[in-house]
Amino acid sequence: MRFTPTSIGGVVVVDIAPHEDARGAFARLQCPEEFAAAGHPFTPVQTSLSRNPRLGTLRGMHYQPTPYGETKLVRAIRGRMFDVALDLRRDSPTFGRWTAAELSADNARALLIPEGVAHGFLTLEPDTDVLYQISPAFRPGHEAGVRWNDPGFAIAWPAAPALISERDAGYPDHPRSSDH
Template identity: 45%
Template sequence: MHAIPQSIPDVFLIEPKVFGDSRGFFYESFNQQAFQEATGVRCDFVQDNHSRSSQGVLRGLHYQLPPKAQGKLVRVVRGAVFDVAVDIRRGSPTFGQWVGALLTEDNHRQLWVPPGLAHGFLVLSESADFLYKTTDYYSPAHERCIRWDDPQLAIAWPAVEAPIQLSAKDQAGRLLAEADL
Protein backbone atom coordinates (compact mmCIF):
# COMPACT_ATOMS: atom_id res chain seq x y z
CA MET A 1 0.00 0.00 0.00
CA HIS A 2 1.20 3.46 -0.89
CA ALA A 3 -0.38 6.57 0.70
CA ILE A 4 0.00 9.84 -1.19
CA PRO A 5 -0.58 12.94 0.97
CA GLN A 6 -2.94 15.44 -0.64
CA SER A 7 -2.90 19.24 -0.41
CA ILE A 8 -5.28 19.11 2.56
CA PRO A 9 -3.49 17.72 5.64
CA ASP A 10 -4.67 14.27 6.74
CA VAL A 11 -6.23 13.42 3.33
CA PHE A 12 -4.52 10.55 1.52
CA LEU A 13 -4.88 8.91 -1.87
CA ILE A 14 -4.29 5.22 -1.26
CA GLU A 15 -2.79 3.01 -3.97
CA PRO A 16 -2.94 -0.66 -3.01
CA LYS A 17 -0.54 -3.28 -4.32
CA VAL A 18 -2.48 -5.11 -7.01
CA PHE A 19 -1.40 -8.56 -8.13
CA GLY A 20 -2.79 -9.51 -11.52
CA ASP A 21 -2.38 -12.03 -14.29
CA SER A 22 -4.45 -13.50 -17.12
CA ARG A 23 -6.95 -14.87 -14.56
CA GLY A 24 -7.73 -11.51 -12.95
CA PHE A 25 -6.34 -9.67 -9.93
CA PHE A 26 -6.06 -9.68 -6.15
CA TYR A 27 -5.42 -6.91 -3.64
CA GLU A 28 -6.07 -6.21 0.01
CA SER A 29 -8.74 -3.52 -0.02
CA PHE A 30 -8.03 -2.82 3.64
CA ASN A 31 -5.40 -3.91 6.12
CA GLN A 32 -5.45 -1.93 9.36
CA GLN A 33 -1.75 -2.34 10.09
CA ALA A 34 -0.67 -1.36 6.56
CA PHE A 35 -3.11 1.59 6.55
CA GLN A 36 -1.76 2.90 9.85
CA GLU A 37 1.86 2.48 8.74
CA ALA A 38 1.22 4.25 5.42
CA THR A 39 -0.90 7.13 6.76
CA GLY A 40 -0.13 7.44 10.46
CA VAL A 41 -3.88 7.25 11.03
CA ARG A 42 -5.26 4.93 13.68
CA CYS A 43 -9.01 4.47 13.32
CA ASP A 44 -11.68 1.89 13.86
CA PHE A 45 -14.27 1.41 11.15
CA VAL A 46 -17.78 0.64 12.35
CA GLN A 47 -19.87 0.62 9.17
CA ASP A 48 -19.47 -0.36 5.50
CA ASN A 49 -21.72 1.25 2.88
CA HIS A 50 -22.35 0.45 -0.78
CA SER A 51 -24.13 2.71 -3.24
CA ARG A 52 -24.89 2.24 -6.92
CA SER A 53 -25.53 5.31 -9.03
CA SER A 54 -25.97 6.13 -12.70
CA GLN A 55 -23.97 8.61 -14.75
CA GLY A 56 -24.48 12.20 -13.70
CA VAL A 57 -25.52 11.37 -10.14
CA LEU A 58 -23.78 13.70 -7.74
CA ARG A 59 -23.88 12.77 -4.07
CA GLY A 60 -22.74 15.33 -1.53
CA LEU A 61 -21.18 17.29 -0.11
CA HIS A 62 -22.03 15.33 3.05
CA TYR A 63 -20.65 15.42 6.57
CA GLN A 64 -21.73 14.77 10.14
CA LEU A 65 -21.30 17.15 13.04
CA PRO A 66 -19.39 16.17 16.18
CA PRO A 67 -19.71 14.06 18.21
CA LYS A 68 -20.76 11.89 15.24
CA ALA A 69 -18.23 13.17 12.67
CA GLN A 70 -17.18 10.41 10.28
CA GLY A 71 -13.90 9.53 8.67
CA LYS A 72 -14.41 7.69 5.37
CA LEU A 73 -12.25 5.36 3.32
CA VAL A 74 -13.86 5.34 -0.12
CA ARG A 75 -13.37 3.31 -3.31
CA VAL A 76 -15.05 2.28 -6.55
CA VAL A 77 -15.49 -1.38 -7.48
CA ARG A 78 -17.40 -0.79 -10.71
CA GLY A 79 -17.26 2.27 -12.94
CA ALA A 80 -15.62 5.62 -12.33
CA VAL A 81 -16.26 8.64 -10.13
CA PHE A 82 -14.68 11.99 -9.43
CA ASP A 83 -14.36 12.03 -5.64
CA VAL A 84 -14.05 15.24 -3.60
CA ALA A 85 -13.12 16.12 -0.02
CA VAL A 86 -13.60 19.66 1.33
CA ASP A 87 -11.92 20.97 4.48
CA ILE A 88 -14.65 22.43 6.70
CA ARG A 89 -12.56 22.50 9.89
CA ARG A 90 -12.75 26.07 11.22
CA GLY A 91 -9.26 27.34 11.99
CA SER A 92 -7.62 24.96 9.54
CA PRO A 93 -5.13 26.62 7.17
CA THR A 94 -6.89 24.79 4.31
CA PHE A 95 -10.45 25.67 5.41
CA GLY A 96 -12.71 25.89 2.34
CA GLN A 97 -10.22 24.13 0.07
CA TRP A 98 -10.96 20.91 -1.78
CA VAL A 99 -9.11 17.99 -3.29
CA GLY A 100 -10.42 15.69 -5.98
CA ALA A 101 -9.39 12.28 -7.25
CA LEU A 102 -10.46 9.96 -10.03
CA LEU A 103 -11.44 6.62 -8.50
CA THR A 104 -12.11 3.76 -10.90
CA GLU A 105 -12.54 0.01 -10.93
CA ASP A 106 -9.28 -0.18 -12.89
CA ASN A 107 -7.00 2.07 -10.82
CA HIS A 108 -8.20 0.58 -7.47
CA ARG A 109 -7.40 3.85 -5.73
CA GLN A 110 -9.02 4.84 -2.47
CA LEU A 111 -9.37 8.20 -0.76
CA TRP A 112 -9.10 8.65 3.00
CA VAL A 113 -11.38 11.52 4.08
CA PRO A 114 -10.82 12.27 7.78
CA PRO A 115 -13.50 13.50 10.18
CA GLY A 116 -14.10 17.23 9.79
CA LEU A 117 -14.25 17.17 6.00
CA ALA A 118 -17.25 17.15 3.69
CA HIS A 119 -17.35 14.49 0.99
CA GLY A 120 -19.03 14.02 -2.36
CA PHE A 121 -18.67 12.31 -5.71
CA LEU A 122 -19.88 12.55 -9.30
CA VAL A 123 -20.46 9.41 -11.36
CA LEU A 124 -18.57 9.62 -14.67
CA SER A 125 -19.27 6.15 -16.07
CA GLU A 126 -22.60 4.67 -17.16
CA SER A 127 -22.99 3.54 -13.56
CA ALA A 128 -20.74 3.08 -10.55
CA ASP A 129 -20.64 0.97 -7.41
CA PHE A 130 -19.12 3.03 -4.61
CA LEU A 131 -18.00 1.47 -1.31
CA TYR A 132 -16.95 3.25 1.84
CA LYS A 133 -16.00 2.44 5.39
CA THR A 134 -16.91 4.91 8.14
CA THR A 135 -15.45 5.60 11.57
CA ASP A 136 -18.84 6.39 13.11
CA TYR A 137 -22.41 5.30 12.49
CA TYR A 138 -24.81 7.20 10.27
CA SER A 139 -26.68 9.75 12.38
CA PRO A 140 -29.46 11.67 10.61
CA ALA A 141 -29.59 14.19 13.48
CA HIS A 142 -25.92 15.10 12.87
CA GLU A 143 -25.91 14.90 9.06
CA ARG A 144 -25.46 18.07 7.04
CA CYS A 145 -24.91 18.94 3.37
CA ILE A 146 -23.01 21.73 1.61
CA ARG A 147 -23.99 22.69 -1.93
CA TRP A 148 -21.94 20.91 -4.58
CA ASP A 149 -21.85 24.10 -6.65
CA ASP A 150 -20.96 26.58 -3.89
CA PRO A 151 -19.09 29.40 -5.69
CA GLN A 152 -16.83 29.90 -2.64
CA LEU A 153 -15.55 26.33 -3.06
CA ALA A 154 -15.37 26.50 -6.89
CA ILE A 155 -15.01 22.74 -7.26
CA ALA A 156 -13.91 21.85 -10.81
CA TRP A 157 -16.35 18.99 -11.38
CA PRO A 158 -15.65 17.24 -14.69
CA ALA A 159 -18.21 17.40 -17.46
CA VAL A 160 -20.44 14.36 -17.98
CA GLU A 161 -22.79 13.54 -20.84
CA ALA A 162 -25.80 13.05 -18.56
CA PRO A 163 -27.35 15.95 -16.64
CA ILE A 164 -26.39 16.33 -12.98
CA GLN A 165 -28.86 14.44 -10.77
CA LEU A 166 -29.24 15.37 -7.11
CA SER A 167 -31.32 13.94 -4.28
CA ALA A 168 -33.79 16.25 -2.53
CA LYS A 169 -31.38 16.35 0.43
CA ASP A 170 -28.51 17.45 -1.79
CA GLN A 171 -30.67 20.04 -3.57
CA ALA A 172 -31.31 21.57 -0.13
CA GLY A 173 -27.60 21.80 0.69
CA ARG A 174 -26.36 25.05 2.20
CA LEU A 175 -23.51 27.31 1.16
CA LEU A 176 -20.33 26.86 3.20
CA ALA A 177 -20.74 30.39 4.60
CA GLU A 178 -24.16 29.42 6.00
CA ALA A 179 -23.42 25.82 6.99
CA ASP A 180 -23.50 24.36 10.49
CA LEU A 181 -19.91 23.44 11.21
Protein backbone atom coordinates in the same frame (compact mmCIF):
# COMPACT_ATOMS: atom_id res chain seq x y z
CA MET B 1 -0.61 -0.26 -0.03
CA ARG B 2 0.74 3.10 -1.09
CA PHE B 3 -0.44 6.24 0.74
CA THR B 4 -0.13 9.54 -1.11
CA PRO B 5 -0.97 12.74 0.79
CA THR B 6 -3.07 15.38 -0.95
CA SER B 7 -3.03 19.15 -0.44
CA ILE B 8 -5.56 18.71 2.40
CA GLY B 9 -4.18 17.39 5.70
CA GLY B 10 -5.43 13.87 6.43
CA VAL B 11 -6.96 13.35 2.98
CA VAL B 12 -4.94 10.57 1.41
CA VAL B 13 -5.05 8.67 -1.88
CA VAL B 14 -4.68 4.96 -1.17
CA ASP B 15 -3.43 2.70 -3.96
CA ILE B 16 -3.35 -1.05 -3.69
CA ALA B 17 -0.28 -3.25 -4.22
CA PRO B 18 -1.72 -6.36 -5.86
CA HIS B 19 0.01 -9.71 -5.89
CA GLU B 20 -0.37 -11.09 -9.39
CA ASP B 21 0.06 -14.53 -10.90
CA ALA B 22 -1.50 -16.64 -13.65
CA ARG B 23 -4.83 -16.69 -11.77
CA GLY B 24 -5.14 -12.91 -11.61
CA ALA B 25 -4.51 -10.60 -8.68
CA PHE B 26 -5.14 -10.34 -4.95
CA ALA B 27 -4.79 -7.14 -2.91
CA ARG B 28 -5.61 -5.75 0.48
CA LEU B 29 -8.09 -2.91 0.37
CA GLN B 30 -7.80 -1.93 4.03
CA CYS B 31 -5.56 -3.08 6.87
CA PRO B 32 -5.57 -1.26 10.24
CA GLU B 33 -1.88 -2.08 10.82
CA GLU B 34 -0.76 -0.72 7.44
CA PHE B 35 -2.86 2.44 7.83
CA ALA B 36 -1.44 3.03 11.34
CA ALA B 37 2.13 2.40 10.17
CA ALA B 38 1.60 5.02 7.43
CA GLY B 39 0.41 7.53 10.04
CA HIS B 40 -3.30 7.20 9.22
CA PRO B 41 -4.90 5.06 11.93
CA PHE B 42 -8.26 3.82 10.64
CA THR B 43 -10.30 0.82 11.67
CA PRO B 44 -13.67 0.80 9.90
CA VAL B 45 -16.72 -0.41 11.80
CA GLN B 46 -19.29 -0.05 9.02
CA THR B 47 -19.28 -0.79 5.30
CA SER B 48 -21.89 0.74 2.98
CA LEU B 49 -22.63 0.62 -0.74
CA SER B 50 -23.91 3.45 -2.95
CA ARG B 51 -25.37 2.23 -6.27
CA ASN B 52 -25.61 4.85 -9.01
CA PRO B 53 -27.16 3.66 -12.27
CA ARG B 54 -26.99 7.03 -14.08
CA LEU B 55 -24.03 8.88 -15.55
CA GLY B 56 -23.74 12.32 -13.97
CA THR B 57 -25.20 11.42 -10.58
CA LEU B 58 -23.93 13.81 -7.93
CA ARG B 59 -24.01 12.94 -4.24
CA GLY B 60 -22.72 15.42 -1.70
CA MET B 61 -21.25 17.40 -0.16
CA HIS B 62 -21.93 15.44 3.05
CA TYR B 63 -20.38 15.30 6.50
CA GLN B 64 -21.32 14.56 10.10
CA PRO B 65 -20.51 17.42 12.52
CA THR B 66 -18.71 16.95 15.83
CA PRO B 67 -19.24 14.85 17.94
CA TYR B 68 -20.58 12.52 15.23
CA GLY B 69 -17.75 13.03 12.74
CA GLU B 70 -16.76 10.12 10.52
CA THR B 71 -13.61 9.03 8.75
CA LYS B 72 -14.37 7.38 5.41
CA LEU B 73 -12.41 5.25 2.99
CA VAL B 74 -14.20 5.54 -0.36
CA ARG B 75 -13.60 3.57 -3.58
CA ALA B 76 -15.44 2.77 -6.81
CA ILE B 77 -15.91 -0.97 -7.14
CA ARG B 78 -17.73 -0.64 -10.46
CA GLY B 79 -17.61 2.26 -12.89
CA ARG B 80 -15.78 5.55 -12.42
CA MET B 81 -16.26 8.74 -10.42
CA PHE B 82 -14.82 12.16 -9.64
CA ASP B 83 -14.42 12.08 -5.85
CA VAL B 84 -14.13 15.31 -3.84
CA ALA B 85 -13.01 16.09 -0.29
CA LEU B 86 -13.71 19.60 1.06
CA ASP B 87 -12.00 20.77 4.26
CA LEU B 88 -14.56 22.21 6.70
CA ARG B 89 -12.31 22.09 9.78
CA ARG B 90 -12.34 25.68 11.04
CA ASP B 91 -8.86 25.41 12.59
CA SER B 92 -7.29 23.84 9.51
CA PRO B 93 -4.84 25.83 7.38
CA THR B 94 -6.67 24.41 4.34
CA PHE B 95 -10.19 25.33 5.53
CA GLY B 96 -12.44 25.85 2.50
CA ARG B 97 -10.09 24.10 0.06
CA TRP B 98 -10.92 20.96 -1.84
CA THR B 99 -9.08 18.13 -3.51
CA ALA B 100 -10.31 15.45 -5.87
CA ALA B 101 -9.30 12.12 -7.35
CA GLU B 102 -10.69 9.95 -10.08
CA LEU B 103 -11.64 6.63 -8.55
CA SER B 104 -12.55 3.66 -10.72
CA ALA B 105 -12.94 -0.08 -10.59
CA ASP B 106 -9.96 -0.24 -12.97
CA ASN B 107 -7.53 1.82 -10.87
CA ALA B 108 -8.79 0.37 -7.53
CA ARG B 109 -7.75 3.66 -5.89
CA ALA B 110 -9.43 4.90 -2.70
CA LEU B 111 -9.66 8.23 -0.94
CA LEU B 112 -9.30 8.44 2.85
CA ILE B 113 -11.41 11.33 4.17
CA PRO B 114 -11.01 12.35 7.83
CA GLU B 115 -13.57 13.79 10.22
CA GLY B 116 -14.47 17.40 9.48
CA VAL B 117 -13.98 17.00 5.74
CA ALA B 118 -17.09 16.93 3.54
CA HIS B 119 -17.35 14.34 0.79
CA GLY B 120 -19.12 14.15 -2.54
CA PHE B 121 -18.79 12.56 -5.95
CA LEU B 122 -20.00 12.76 -9.53
CA THR B 123 -20.35 9.55 -11.52
CA LEU B 124 -18.35 9.57 -14.76
CA GLU B 125 -19.92 6.34 -16.04
CA PRO B 126 -23.32 4.74 -15.68
CA ASP B 127 -23.62 1.91 -13.15
CA THR B 128 -21.00 3.25 -10.74
CA ASP B 129 -20.99 1.49 -7.37
CA VAL B 130 -19.20 3.13 -4.46
CA LEU B 131 -17.97 1.25 -1.40
CA TYR B 132 -17.68 3.19 1.86
CA GLN B 133 -15.79 1.96 4.91
CA ILE B 134 -16.65 4.20 7.85
CA SER B 135 -15.59 4.77 11.44
CA PRO B 136 -17.38 5.38 13.70
CA ALA B 137 -20.73 4.07 12.49
CA PHE B 138 -23.09 6.51 10.79
CA ARG B 139 -25.46 8.23 13.24
CA PRO B 140 -28.84 8.99 11.59
CA GLY B 141 -30.26 12.41 12.34
CA HIS B 142 -26.88 14.15 12.41
CA GLU B 143 -26.31 14.57 8.68
CA ALA B 144 -25.06 17.89 7.36
CA GLY B 145 -23.87 19.23 4.04
CA VAL B 146 -22.85 22.13 1.91
CA ARG B 147 -24.04 22.81 -1.61
CA TRP B 148 -22.00 21.14 -4.36
CA ASN B 149 -21.67 24.44 -6.25
CA ASP B 150 -21.21 26.86 -3.32
CA PRO B 151 -19.26 29.69 -5.03
CA GLY B 152 -17.14 30.22 -1.91
CA PHE B 153 -15.55 26.80 -2.42
CA ALA B 154 -15.48 26.84 -6.26
CA ILE B 155 -15.17 23.08 -6.72
CA ALA B 156 -14.20 22.44 -10.36
CA TRP B 157 -16.57 19.59 -11.18
CA PRO B 158 -15.87 18.00 -14.59
CA ALA B 159 -19.55 18.39 -15.60
CA ALA B 160 -22.85 19.63 -14.24
CA PRO B 161 -24.87 16.94 -12.51
CA ALA B 162 -27.56 15.15 -14.51
CA LEU B 163 -29.14 13.83 -11.31
CA ILE B 164 -28.95 15.24 -7.79
CA SER B 165 -31.27 14.90 -4.81
CA GLU B 166 -33.43 17.82 -3.76
CA ARG B 167 -31.66 17.83 -0.39
CA ASP B 168 -28.17 18.01 -1.94
CA ALA B 169 -29.19 20.69 -4.46
CA GLY B 170 -30.83 22.74 -1.71
CA TYR B 171 -28.06 22.96 0.85
CA PRO B 172 -27.34 26.63 1.61
CA ASP B 173 -23.97 28.22 1.08
CA HIS B 174 -21.67 27.37 3.98
CA PRO B 175 -21.60 30.34 6.38
CA ARG B 176 -17.81 30.59 6.20
CA SER B 177 -17.29 29.57 2.57
CA SER B 178 -16.44 33.11 1.56
CA ASP B 179 -14.00 33.59 4.46
CA HIS B 180 -11.17 31.42 3.12
